[in-house]
Amino acid sequence: MTKNILEVKGLKTYYRTRLKEQVFAVDGVDFVLEEGKTLGIAGESGCGKSTLALSLMGFYFPPLHYQSGSIVINGIDIMKLKKEELRSKILGREIAYIPQAAMNALNPTLKIIRFIEDMMKVHRPELSKKQVWEMAAERFETLNLSPNVLNSFPNELSGGMKQRTVIAISTILNPKVLIADEPTSALDVSSQKVVIKLLKDLLDKQFIKSLVFITHELPLLYHVTDDIMVMYAGEIVERGTSHEMIFDSIHPYTKKLMGSIIVPEEGMKGHKLSAIPGAPPNLKNVPAGCRFSDRCSYATDACMTGKVESKMVDDRTYRCLYDVEILKEWYAHE
Amino acid sequence: MSAYSKYFIKKFCWYFLTLVIAVSLNFILPRLIDGNPVSIIVSQVSKGMTDSDTIKQVYDTFMKEFGLDKPMWTQFLIYIKNLFTGDLGTSFGLYPKKVTDILATAVPWTVGLQLPAILVGWILGNILGAVAAYKKGVFDKAIFPVALFVNSIPFFTLAIIMLYIFGLTLKWFPLSGGYDFQMIPQLSFEFIGSVIRHHTLPFLSIVLVTIGGQAIGMREMSIYELNSDYVLYSKLLGIRDRTVSRYVFKNAMLPQITGLALSLGTMIGGSLICEIVFSYPGIGTWLFTAIRQLDYPLISGCTLIIAVSVLLANFTLEIIYGIVDPRIKAAQMEDE
Numbered sequence: 001m002t003k004n005i006l007e008v009k010g011l012k013t014y015y016r017t018r019l020k021e022q023v024f025a026v027d028g029v030d031f032v033l034e035e036g037k038t039l040g041i042a043g044e045s046g047c048g049k050s051t052l053a054l055s056l057m058g059f060y061f062p063p064l065h066y067q068s069g070s071i072v073i074n075g076i077d078i079m080k081l082k083k084e085e086l087r088s089k090i091l092g093r094e095i096a097y098i099p100q101a102a103m104n105a106l107n108p109t110l111k112i113i114r115f116i117e118d119m120m121k122v123h124r125p126e127l128s129k130k131q132v133w134e135m136a137a138e139r140f141e142t143l144n145l146s147p148n149v150l151n152s153f154p155n156e157l158s159g160g161m162k163q164r165t166v167i168a169i170s171t172i173l174n175p176k177v178l179i180a181d182e183p184t185s186a187l188d189v190s191s192q193k194v195v196i197k198l199l200k201d202l203l204d205k206q207f208i209k210s211l212v213f214i215t216h217e218l219p220l221l222y223h224v225t226d227d228i229m230v231m232y233a234g235e236i237v238e239r240g241t242s243h244e245m246i247f248d249s250i251h252p253y254t255k256k257l258m259g260s261i262i263v264p265e266e267g268m269k270g271h272k273l274s275a276i277p278g279a280p281p282n283l284k285n286v287p288a289g290c291r292f293s294d295r296c297s298y299a300t301d302a303c304m305t306g307k308v309e310s311k312m313v314d315d316r317t318y319r320c321l322y323d324v325e326i327l328k329e330w331y332a333h334e
Numbered sequence: 335m336s337a338y339s340k341y342f343i344k345k346f347c348w349y350f351l352t353l354v355i356a357v358s359l360n361f362i363l364p365r366l367i368d369g370n371p372v373s374i375i376v377s378q379v380s381k382g383m384t385d386s387d388t389i390k391q392v393y394d395t396f397m398k399e400f401g402l403d404k405p406m407w408t409q410f411l412i413y414i415k416n417l418f419t420g421d422l423g424t425s426f427g428l429y430p431k432k433v434t435d436i437l438a439t440a441v442p443w444t445v446g447l448q449l450p451a452i453l454v455g456w457i458l459g460n461i462l463g464a465v466a467a468y469k470k471g472v473f474d475k476a477i478f479p480v481a482l483f484v485n486s487i488p489f490f491t492l493a494i495i496m497l498y499i500f501g502l503t504l505k506w507f508p509l510s511g512g513y514d515f516q517m518i519p520q521l522s523f524e525f526i527g528s529v530i531r532h533h534t535l536p537f538l539s540i541v542l543v544t545i546g547g548q549a550i551g552m553r554e555m556s557i558y559e560l561n562s563d564y565v566l567y568s569k570l571l572g573i574r575d576r577t578v579s580r581y582v583f584k585n586a587m588l589p590q591i592t593g594l595a596l597s598l599g600t601m602i603g604g605s606l607i608c609e610i611v612f613s614y615p616g617i618g619t620w621l622f623t624a625i626r627q628l629d630y631p632l633i634s635g636c637t638l639i640i641a642v643s644v645l646l647a648n649f650t651l652e653i654i655y656g657i658v659d660p661r662i663k664a665a666q667m668e669d670e
Contacts, residue, residue: 057570059569059570061566061569087569087572087574088572090572091569091570091571091572092570092571092572093572096570096571097567097570097571099563099566099567099570101563103563104562104563104564105563105564105567106564106567107564107568107581107585108564108585109581109584109585109588110581115568118568118573118574118577119571119572119573121574121577122572122573122574123572166567169571170571
């Protein structure tokens with residue numbers, strides 16, 4: 001039986017604004033990630049996917065606050081740890097993070113190697129500066145990055161190079177889980193490919209065990225991850241394998257989202273692009289019933305009231321009032 | 335020749351041209367003020383004299399002595415010629431004292447007052463600003479408005495208020511001068527004590543204003559850096575808060591250092607108001623006296639020192655920046 005490397009149960013993390021309002025950015029998220037698996041998280045802007053990525057680290061900065069739920073990484077419930085233990089034992093070692101804006105993720109006035117030295121002072125204090133250099137140079141070389149990069153300042157590197165450097169730094173201690181928050185969104189297509197290849201390399205070489213890849217680019221996930229999870233308004237609306245999610249989605253939102261993908265093909269210019277009508281709900285006051293109800297073309301009065309729980313059908317989870325069969329029938333009539 | 339030396343020479347030429355214009359203006363502007371300095375002197379010298387011929391004679395002698403009988407452009411050429419030999423002329427008001435001698439006694443007072451005050455104010459201001467940004471909460475809410483308030487009071491108002499409270503009302507500090515005027519400057523405890531007592535109030539006024547401005551700047555810079563992506567990323571890799579704070583404050587300091595270099599350059603010119611309010615025997619007070627007496631050579635001498643120090647500070651800063659920061663160097667090359 002495969003081991004669960006990451007288990008998240010009932011995770012709720014809210015932003016608290018100055019006016020004492022609450023933003024339900026991550027509102028009751030449950031999922032499990034098995035060892036060796038890759039999971040993609042997709043959704044529109046503002047659905048809470050980046051917040052979920054940050055929340056998984058168990059390290060909260062105001063205005064983001066932990067509300068409830070558990071995060072178990074490799075058997076350790078990190079929300080039960082003291083902040084100091086979390087910092088020195090978990091971050092960078094068990095779970096690592098690649099930020100959305102890798103362009104600015106490195107201190108502009110610090111050489112890359114100095115930054116790695118500061119990191120090792122926490123996690124591997126027994127290493128000398130020379131050993132840190134050797135370790136970093138070896139890892140960089142394995143990942144097809146020139147060790148010369150170590151001696152550069154961040155502004156001397158190109159965007160794609162910076163992104164790969166950040167990935168190499170994040171994974172230098174072989175963390176079990178790597179959370180990548182839109183690592184390719186700011187890159188041109190060829191750099192994107194290099195970054196994806198690098199992530200796959202890390203998995204193949206067993207430097208990381210599992211990967212959580214967050215993006216709004218669904219076609220990319222299809223090629224990268226085993227499973228895809230779609231988020232909407234702070235909740236997970238559907239999860240399945242990449243193939244199922246793209247070609248056989250259950251939830252109306254996933255269906256619509258897949259329909260919004262722009263695929264280059266002959267005669268595209270004449271086509272009418274379909275988009276989801278309306279806008280995602282304001283996460284300060286979420287609808288009482290199904291959160292997608294006001295934009296869903298199949299919504300009934302029953303959808304507007306009463307909380308919708310997620311359902312499980314042969315390994316697939318989805319959050320809709322209606323059963324798969326009914327939904328499938330509706331889709332067939334379109 | 336490398337592109338950088340070309341840049342250096344070009345910059346130097348521009349600064350030299352600016353200096354030439356400044357020197358010309360320093361010469362011309364005082365002479366455009368209404369009034370005749372010799373009349374002022376003669377009216378003092380000839381008190382009690384009734385013979386108009388004698389008065390006329392005294393007047394002519396002074397006109398000749400000061401070279402004011404010659405046309406303006408001849409005077410200018412003489413001024414420039416003397417400048418090359420390091421002679422700034424003879425003061426009218428303190429005749430026959432040399433302007434260079436007066437400036438030599440004045441500059442140490444100005445530098446002695448401004449340099450420590452700016453440095454202390456700069457250091458304290460930056461610490462306060464950084465702590466306010468880092469601690470947030472009550473500390474920030476208390477420090478920031480106070481700094482903003484102090485920084486918004488016009489300096490002369492602040493100086494006069496301090497003089498009124500601590501000098502006139504409480505009598506803690508003397509009202510004017512660099513030392514008790516009955517004393518002879520010498521290396522004795524008594525004299526040094528007197529200098530320190532006279533130094534305190536103008537020193538504190540400059541420190542206070544500098545703290546205000548620096549604290550505001552540093553707070554803003556620190557908040558900006560604290561919210562930057564590298565802070566979050568570093569923390570999520572488990573790097574200690576102490577180390578991350580070091581990154582933040584080092585980066586926030588960079589523009590502050592530029593500010594310090596600039597304020598040191600404008601130090602001599604910036605001392606004007608402070609010295610006038612506290613009657614401190616530096617360049618500012620001399621310039622003020624010189625303007626009232628239409629003492630052309632002394633005015634020109636004071637403004638020359640101010641112009642040269644500002645130009646020198648800017649020039650040095652521009653050259654050093656080009657060497658230190660590769661980004662700025664690249665930008666400088668593009669100007670070519």
